[in-house]
Each structure stands twice: as C-alpha cells, then as structure tokens.
Amino acid sequence: MKSGSNLEKVLEAGHFAFTGELGPPRGTNAEEVREKAQHLKGNVDMVNITDNQTAVVRMSSWAACLILIQEGLEPNFQMVCRDRNRLAMQADILGAYTHGVRNMLCLSGDHCMFGDHPDAMGVFDIDSIQLVNMVKTMRDEGKFQSGGDIEDPPKIFIGAAANPFAEPYEWRVHRLAKKINAGVDFIQTQCIYNMDRFRKWVKQANDMGLTEKVYILAGVTPMKNVGMARYMQKKVPGIEVPEKVIDRLKGVGKKKVADEGIKIACEQIEEFKEMKGVHGVHMMAIEWEHMVPEIAERAKVLPRPKV
Amino acid sequence: MIVVKRKPFEEIKTMLKDYKKVLTLGCGTCVAVCLAGGEKEVGILNAELSMARKIDGNPIDLGATTLERQCDMEFLDELENVVDEYEALLSMACGAGIQFLAERYPNKPVLPAVDTTFIGANRDVGWYEEKCRSCGSCVLGWTGGICPVTMCAKGLYNGPCGGTDNGKCEIHQDQPCAWFMIYERLAAQGRLDLIMEFQPITAWQNQKPRTLVQPGYEKQKEAG
Ligand code: SF4
Ligand code: SF4
Numbered sequence: 375m376k377s378g379s380n381l382e383k384v385l386e387a388g389h390f391a392f393t394g395e396l397g398p399p400r401g402t403n404a405e406e407v408r409e410k411a412q413h414l415k416g417n418v419d420m421v422n423i424t425d426n427q428t429a430v431v432r433m434s435s436w437a438a439c440l441i442l443i444q445e446g447l448e449p450n451f452q453m454v455c456r457d458r459n460r461l462a463m464q465a466d467i468l469g470a471y472t473h474g475v476r477n478m479l480c481l482s483g484d485h486c487m488f489g490d491h492p493d494a495m496g497v498f499d500i501d502s503i504q505l506v507n508m509v510k511t512m513r514d515e516g517k518f519q520s521g522g523d524i525e526d527p528p529k530i531f532i533g534a535a536a537n538p539f540a541e542p543y544e545w546r547v548h549r550l551a552k553k554i555n556a557g558v559d560f561i562q563t564q565c566i567y568n569m570d571r572f573r574k575w576v577k578q579a580n581d582m583g584l585t586e587k588v589y590i591l592a593g594v595t596p597m598k599n600v601g602m603a604r605y606m607q608k609k610v611p612g613i614e615v616p617e618k619v620i621d622r623l624k625g626v627g628k629k630k631v632a633d634e635g636i637k638i639a640c641e642q643i644e645e646f647k648e649m650k651g652v653h654g655v656h657m658m659a660i661e662w663e664h665m666v667p668e669i670a671e672r673a674k675v676l677p678r679p680k681v
Numbered sequence: 682m683i684v685v686k687r688k689p690f691e692e693i694k695t696m697l698k699d700y701k702k703v704l705t706l707g708c709g710t711c712v713a714v715c716l717a718g719g720e721k722e723v724g725i726l727n728a729e730l731s732m733a734r735k736i737d738g739n740p741i742d743l744g745a746t747t748l749e750r751q752c753d754m755e756f757l758d759e760l761e762n763v764v765d766e767y768e769a770l771l772s773m774a775c776g777a778g779i780q781f782l783a784e785r786y787p788n789k790p791v792l793p794a795v796d797t798t799f800i801g802a803n804r805d806v807g808w809y810e811e812k813c814r815s816c817g818s819c820v821l822g823w824t825g826g827i828c829p830v831t832m833c834a835k836g837l838y839n840g841p842c843g844g845t846d847n848g849k850c851e852i853h854q855d856q857p858c859a860w861f862m863i864y865e866r867l868a869a870q871g872r873l874d875l876i877m878e879f880q881p882i883t884a885w886q887n888q889k890p891r892t893l894v895q896p897g898y899e900k901q902k903e904a905g
Contacts, residue, residue: 456835460882482842485834485852496835503839504882519882537843542864545841548877552839555879564843611844611851 376513376559377531379476380448381420383681384654385560385589390647391654392675393450393562393591394418394666396442398433407438410663411445417670418447418657419678420477422562425452429489436470443474450533451475454483459499460508460519467509471528479533479562480505484611503556506534510557532557536590537564538575539614547578550588560589562656565606566642567615576651585651592646595658596669597635600624636669643673682711682802683775684809685718685795687726694733696792697741697771704767705794706760706782707747708774716807718773718795720747726773726794751778757785764789817886823875825866832859838880 375382384391394414399406414421421442425435439449451470453463467478482502486494500508509532511517516527534553538546550561566572572592579585597603600623607615619638626634639657646652655675659666670676687693697703705723713719727743734741744767748756751774764770769790772779776797783791799811814831820838821828830836834852840860844851848865850858867873894902 482835482837482844484844487852498836499885500882501835501837501839502842503879507879507881535843540841540843540845541847542841542861542868545864548873549839549841552877552879611846 377476377529379420379531380681381450381477381560382531384419384679387679387681389654389679389681390675391419391589391591392417392670392673392678393420393422393654393656394663395422395424395656395658395660396438396663397424397427397660398435398438400430400432402433404441407433407441408445411442411447413663413666415445415447416678417666417676419654420448420450422450422452422479422656422658425454425481425483426457426489427484429456429484429486429491431490436466436473436475439470439475440473448477449475450477450479452479452481453505454481455498455500455502455505456483456486456496459497463500463505463508464512464518467512467528467530468524471530476529477531477533478509479535480509480558481535502534503553506532506553506558507556514557532559534558534561535564536561537612538566538572539564539568540612543571543575546575547582547584550579550584551582554584554587558588560591560653562591563593564612565593565595565658567606567613567619569642569645571614573649576649580651585653589653590651591654591656592642592649592652593656593658594639594642594646595660596639596662596665597623597631598662599631599635636665636672639669640673643675682714682800683777683797684715684799684801684811685712685773685775685797687717687722687773687795688793690729690733693726693771693792693794694730697730697769698739700741700768700790702742702744702767703769703771704744704746704760704764705771706751706773707745708751708772708778709747709749710752712774712778712795713747714803715801715809718775720745723747723773726771751775751782754781754785757782760786815887817891818884825863825870825872825875827859827863827866829859829863832857832862838883 396410423435423438426432435452439451442449480502486492486496508519509530512524512527513530516524536550603615603620603623606613623631623634643655646655705727707719707723723745727745750756764786771792771794772782773794779793800813801809801811804810811831813828816830833840834850841858845858845861848858848861850856867875
C-alpha cells in the first residue's frame with residue numbers, strides 16, 4: 375500500500391470505485407459542508423474537495439477536507455498550481471496529511487481570468503505533472519524539492535486529471551504516459567459526454583499498456599437541464615457535449631429532463647463497468663449532492679465495499 | 682526589442698502639473714522602432730502637452746532631445762550641460778533607460794511617459810507580440826522555437842493543459858494555445874520525442890535582480 379487510503383484499498387481489491395465531489399462554501403459555514411457530506415456518506419468511496427474551483431475564492435480545500443474527515447468521509451484534497459508556490463504546496467501537503475488526508479488530486483487550475491479575481495497573479499511555479507512528481511518524491515523518497523529530508527514522509531495516494539477531449543487527440547495518451555512516469559496512481563477524467571472519443575482514448579491507453587499502470591476513474595456529470603448542457607457545450611473549456619446528448623434531453627418533457635440526465639449517466643456507468651481499462655467512476659454531481667444517493671442507487675453501485 | 686506604450690495623456694499631464702519647465706527625452710532604439718518613444722513621438726507629446734497647458738492657462742516650457750540610447754551612461758552624459766535648465770525630466774525610454782537617467786541625474790525628478798510592456802517582435806507596422814519573459818534559461822531548443830513561458834497562459838513546461846480548445850488557449854478564442862503549436866511544429870518535424878519526457882521542476886533564474894558580466898569583461902567590473 376502506498377497510502378492506505380480507502381480509495382486505494384477499494385481499487386487494489388479490484389472493486390469498481392465510485393467517488394464523489396463537493397465544492398466548499400464561499401464563506402465560513404461549516405454546516406453547509408456537513409450537510410452536503412451527509413448525502414455522499416456511504417454512497418461514495420471518497421470525495422474530491424475542489425480548490426478555488428473556476429478561480430473563485432472559497433474555503434480552502436484542506437480545511438473542508440478536515441470537516442469531511444470529522445464527518446467520517448474520506449476526502450480527496452484537490453490542489454491547483456495557480457495559487458501557491460512549491461513552498462506553500464509542500465507545507466500544505468504536510469499539514470493536510472498530518473490531519474488525516476490520504477488522497478490528492480494534482481491540477482493546473484483554471485486561469486485567474488475566469489474567476490472573481492481576474493487581475494491576480496497566477497503562480498504556476500510548477501505545473502500539474504511536476505506537482506504529481508513532487509508528491510511522489512515526498513512520499514517515496516522522503517525528500518522535499520530542495521533535497522532536504524522529511525521526517526515521517528506523507529503517504530498520499532496521488533491523483534491527476536486527464537482530458538481525452540482536448541486536441542491534439544493523439545497527444546492525450548502521451549500526456550497520460552507522462553503523468554504515469556511522473557508518479558500518478560489514479561486518474562479522474564474530465565466529464566464524459568462523447569462516448570466514442572472516450573472509447574478510443576481508453577483503447578489507445580490499453581494498447582500502450584497504460585491502464586495497467588494507473589487506475590482510471592471515468593468522469594460523469596448528469597445533466598440537470600438543457601441550459602446546463604448548452605452551457606457546458608459552449609462555455610466550459612475542455613468539455614465536449616455532442617449535439618445528440620442535447621437532442622435526447624430535449625426529446626423528453628420538461629419535467630423529465632433531469633431524470634433523463636440521470637438515465638444517460640447510468641447508461642454510461644453500466645458501460646464503464648464493463649470497459650477494459652476503466653476502474654471506476656468519478657461522479658461530479660455539482661451542487662446536486664442531495665441527488666447522489668438516488669444516482670448511486672440507480673447506477674447500481676451500492677453498497678460501497680468495506681475494505 | 683523592448684516594446685512600450687505611451688501612458689494615457691491625462692496621467693502624464695497630472696504627473697507634470699507642478700512643473701513649468703520640463704525636458705522630454707526620447708530614445709533612439711527599441712522605443713523608436715515600436716513607434717512610442719522616438720524623436721517623432723517626443724514631438725507629438727510635447728505639442729499635445731503645450732496645447733493642453735495653454736488651454737488650462739498654465740503654460741509649460743518643454744524641451745526635446747532624443748538620445749541614441751538611454752540605457753547607456755555614455756549617451757546620458759550628453760545632457761550634462763542642459764539638465765540644470767529644467768525642473769524635471771520626462772523620459773519616453775523603457776524602464777531600464779528611465780532608471781539609468783534617474784541614476785545619472787539623481788537631483789532631478791525623472792518621470793515615465795511610457796509603460797514598458799514586453800520583449801516582443803514586429804508582426805507588422807505598429808503591431809507587436811510578446812515573445813520572451815527573459816526567464817534566463819531558454820527552452821526554445823526543445824519546444825520547437827515557441828516559448829511556453831511567455832505564450833502559454835499558465836507557463837507550463839509539460840503542456841498542453843486540458844483547457845486547450847481546437848488549438849486555442851482556454852483564456853480566449855483569439856489566443857492560440859502555445860502547447861498546441863509546439864505539438865504541431867514538433868510533430869511536423871518528427872521531433873515529438875522532445876516533449877514526451879517529463880520536465881522536472883524549473884530552477885527559476887529571474888527571482889532576484891540580475892547582473893551579467895560577459896566572459897572577458899570581469900576585470901573591468903572589478904575596476905568599477
Ligand atoms: S524560454 Fe522563453 S522566456 Fe525563457 S529565454 Fe527562452 S524565449 Fe525567453
Ligand atoms: S490552453 Fe494551451 S496555452 Fe492555454 S494554458 Fe493550456 S496549455 Fe497553456
């Protein structure tokens with residue numbers, strides 16, 4: 375075991391993982407975090423806690439992670455390269471680990487211009503692949519980037535993102551290979567709507583032997599309404615929503631769109647369960663946490679394994 | 682070249698409000714080439730300032746000189762006999778030139794008339810693009826001659842990120858993704874292997890003021 379996190383144990387035991395996501399509040403209301411967490415408890419193996427998501431200031435990811443731990447859930451500490459330099463990153467990793475954090479997701483982060491402080495300096499001292507490698511060096515070699523020794527190194531299960539839908543397509547598996555070389559343990563993909571493209575990407579990754587070296591969790595976000603689908607299609611960088619998905623949502627009565635969105639997600643999950651090279655699903659039910667119990671039920675991923 | 686942009690007129694006018702006799706100093710190198718701080722631009726700025734101050738009923742006496750280079754003490758010496766006639770110096774050189782001028786004439790208020798913007802290249806007349814952030818450790822050799830430090834909005838060394846959208850950067854549809862271009866160029870050259878390797882963390886060379894003495898010139902520096 376690299377970290378002994380619940381997620382790692384679930385994956386190591388060969389179970390199909392099911393992870394969730396939670397965005398911290400734009401303030402100090404811990405109750406809001408606890409309430410969202412209750413919907414996820416028992417329905418997912420671990421919960422990603424976003425880090426100033428879309429470059430908007432929120433309660434820090436590690437702080438919300440601690441609330442999750444108090445609530446008996448396992449957090450996945452997301453860390454973006456936009457807001458901290460290597461000193462702050464390493465310090466936060468030590469601190470978060472000390473308080474029980476065992477998973478991390480290493481991300482570049484959206485550019486500041488998307489958020490509420492568009493004039494802020496983007497730090498980007500290191501990039502997301504270098505962050506993966508930094509956490510691995512801390513864990514496996516017990517070293518800081520300076521070369522200095524860490525007393526009792528943090529044992530973190532290291533995650534990163536992958537986007538099979540960004541061009542150049544041919545490059546995407548090579549980027550995955552790069553992340554594997556840097557030391558990543560698991561990948562959570564961008565939200566998948568274009569299944570054809572995703573199948574091709576996984577096949578390429580299988581052919582290159584990459585899916586034997588890393589766990590792949592397929593990203594799923596059920597569409598709540600047609601407006602959301604359009605927004606994701608037009609406005610969110612790196613997300614591809616095929617027209618036929620939108621047509622399908624439009625094809626049902628207005629009251630049934632959300633239900634249809636969940637239906638589409640469940641069909642995807644059924645396919646992922648059978649897909650070689652996919653080891654689980656990352657459910658990003660953004661601001662829809664209370665629906666997770668129902669989604670998990672309908673996706674037939676309950677009960678979650680006890681490992 | 683170093684590309685600069687003239688400051689907004691009102692900002693310049695406000696800086697000069699307490700002075701009645703000012704010398705405007707152009708520079709004949711980069712800022713002249715990028716059409717913002719050469720002899721011609723000095724003339725235009727002075728004409729505008731004179732006119733505005735006359736209308737305000739507070740006339741100003743403006744001198745004009747354009748030095749070959751303000752970032753070179755040798756050329757700044759030329760001003761020795763004239764600076765005393767002025768209350769302040771208004772420089773249209775880049776930030777380096779302005780600072781050297783202020784250092785050479787420490788008793789005079791020295792004011793910037795331009796904002797130094799970037800190291801860039803001439804795309805067309807009057808059209809410049811930023812190309813280099815003088816990181817001090819050039820990677821162009823393995824990035825297909827495209828600078829990721831400057832041209833990638835996140836300065837990534839292991840790009841492209843997941844935000845690249847049909848060759849565009851996530852920040853704007855008008856901004857090409859540097860890493861997409863790097864990929865395309867290296868692919869066309871059959872050199873993709875250069876970016877397959879993981880690039881370790883960068884040892885930044887630009888985090889403190891830098892001084893450079895070229896090999897062979899150390900003695901001169903020691904002599905002061
Ligand atoms: S890598 Fe970019 S910023 Fe650094 S010296 Fe080369 S061109 Fe300039
Ligand atoms: S889209 Fe391309 S240029 Fe923009 S931040 Fe990502 S890699 Fe850099």
